[in-house]
Amino acid sequence: MLKGANKREPKDLWQEPFVPASAWRPCADQRNWERSEGNNGYILVTANGGINQQRVAVCNAVMVARLLNSTLVIPRFLYSSVWRDASQFSDIYQEEHFINYLTPDIRIVKELPKDLRSLDLEAIGSVVTDEDIMKEAKPRFYLKMILPILFKNRVVHFLGFGNRLAFDPIPFQLQRLRCRCNFHALQFVPKIQETGALLLQRLRQRAGDTGPLDHYLIGPSAVSNKKESSSRAKKPSRYLAVHLRFEIDMVAHSLCEFGGGEEERQELEAYREIHFPALTQIKKTTKLPSPAELRSEGLCPLTPEEAILLLAALGFKRKTHIFVAGSQIYGGQSRLAALTSLYPKLVTKEKLLSSTELEPFMNFSSQLAALDFIGSTAADAFAMTDSGSQFSSLVSGFRIYYGGGKMPTIRPNKRRLASIFLKNNTIEWRVFEQRVRKAIRQTKHVQTRPKARSIYRYPRCKECMCRTD
Known part of the structure; x- marks a missing residue:
């Protein structure tokens, strides 16, 4: 049934619809306002979840700080029994770059003033949890409910802050600020960038070429890698990244x-x-x-076995280089075996980086996830298995924002695929292949951000990107 993996690859397999996709360019770095002095007190945020939820919370906190003309204290990350990672902001992101880049927008400090540090914030009513804020809360909630606390106590501590700010309706410049934070202000620390550069070099078979997103992902390491590589380096290998959301x-x-x-x-x-x-x-x-x-109903995660059927039906050849992000697959190596039997050139970061190179990141799931983010975002093609995944949303959005219309993403419609997979034992491979390709092709069109949907996933909107046509 899987002999299709050796057929000629379809022409559009590694391509976006270039003309409409390339009509958009990044422009969230453009500002049209005066700096906020942050006179209305201080905002503390202790974000929950993994690195992806934390990233979104940080960007939302930046926007709320500007909305309330308040000063943002460098966010902290909550230790989770699920993620078991003690990493803080400065372990993952460049603190000074974050502060300096956003200085024209908001005031950011590293800690509260001494006179506020000794306050019992819970006792004075300055702790606001996720239970106190509805999901997708509008700006008026913060103006009505949070600003009075700032006026009274000079400080508010948001504990959790997951998904607590709406995407619409948001004033233009505030929405742009949120994009600016995500795509420009948050840069990984040198330790992550340098190891990420090694990962990309090995994914591309140690060739000296850099990809279009390398500069934004690994900073100066992209330049140093190019300098160090041999002038006779072979042509870089094209690779597909797959996020198996099957933890x-x-x-x-x-x-x-x-x-x-x-x-x-x-x-x-x-x-x-x-x-x-x-x-x-x-x-x-x-x-x-x-x-x-x-x-x-398409509400179950795709299994690794289903993901492989999907890739084979789309036409990816057996010799395709595949990078699998997130290697803590439920079922362990036995489930990954199904993938490697069909695609022997399948690798994870653990296979490409030595134990010595990975040692500084062990027991820090967020820092390991940052390496997966780099490997996935820089890929020639990226395939997600769960369109609702925060990781996949951030990766695909980054690829749209900086990709110049050359960074395709495969987004499965799981409901459509479920009906196809349920019949895969009773239909010919050729029919299965046709149905899968049709289902995926319909998700590949270039679209502007739908109302109320994430600007991190859909940055093609006037607040984040500008049209060139």
């Missing part, structure tokens, strides 16, 4: 089943009881859709 947290939260029988069900239920107690409680009190119903 145990995703698998357990989905409430789907993946062929592991009773042992799998017990393992995932035990994980849910520890990490998703609210979901466990809902299961006991509410009739939820069955795993089969969830799968038919």
Whole structure:
């Protein structure tokens, strides 16, 4: 059935619709306002989640600080029992660049003034949790509910701050500031950039060429790598990056089943009881859709085996170089074996970087995820298996913003694919191939940001990018 992996590749496999995609160029760096002096007190943010949720929270905090004419204290990151990472802002991002780049927009300091540090913020009502803020809250919420606290206590501490700011309606310059933070102000620290440069060099078979996004991802390391490479270096290898969103947290939260029988069900239920107690409680009190119903609606994560079927049906050859981001796959190496049997040139960062090179990042999942972000964003083509993934959204948005119309992203419509996969045992490979290609081709069109959707994922909007035609 998988003999299609050796056919000639379709012409558009490694391409975006270039003409409409290249009509957009980055312009979130353009400013048209005076600097905010931050006179209305201080905003503390302790962001929760992994590196992707934290990044979004930081950008939202920047926007709220400007909205409230307040001073932002360098954000902190909450230690999570899921991620188990003690990394703080300066372990991942260049603190001085962040402060200096955003100085024309807002005032940023590294810590609270001495007279505010000793305050019991919870006792005086200055701690605001995610329970206190509705999801996708509008700017007027912050003006009405948060600004009075700043006037009274001079400080507000947002604890969590996940997904607590709407994408619409937002004033033009404030939305642009949010883009400016994500695409310009947040740069990885040299340690991550240097190791990221090694990763890219090896993904491209140690060739000296740099990709169009390297400068924005690895900074000066992109230039030094080019200088150090041999003038006789062979042509860089084209590679596909795949984000397999199939970690145990995703698998357990989905409430789907993946062929592991009773042992799998017990393992995932035990994980849910520890990490998703609210979901466990809902299961006991509410009739939820069955795993089969969830799968038919496209609500289950694609398994690594399904991802490989997808790539083969699209026409990627057996010799394709594939970089898999996020190697903590549920089911471990045995599940990855299905991928490597069809695509032997499949690698992870753990295969390309030595244990010595990876040692500074061990036990820091966010810093390891930053390396995956670099490897995925710089790829010649990027395939996501879950369009709702924050990681995939940030990667695809970065590729749109800086890619110049040359960085294709494969976004599956999981509902369409579910109906195709459910029939894959009863249809010919040729028919399966045609249906998969049609489903993916329909997601490849160039579109402006839909209303209320993420500017990080869809930066083609007047606040973030400018049209050249």
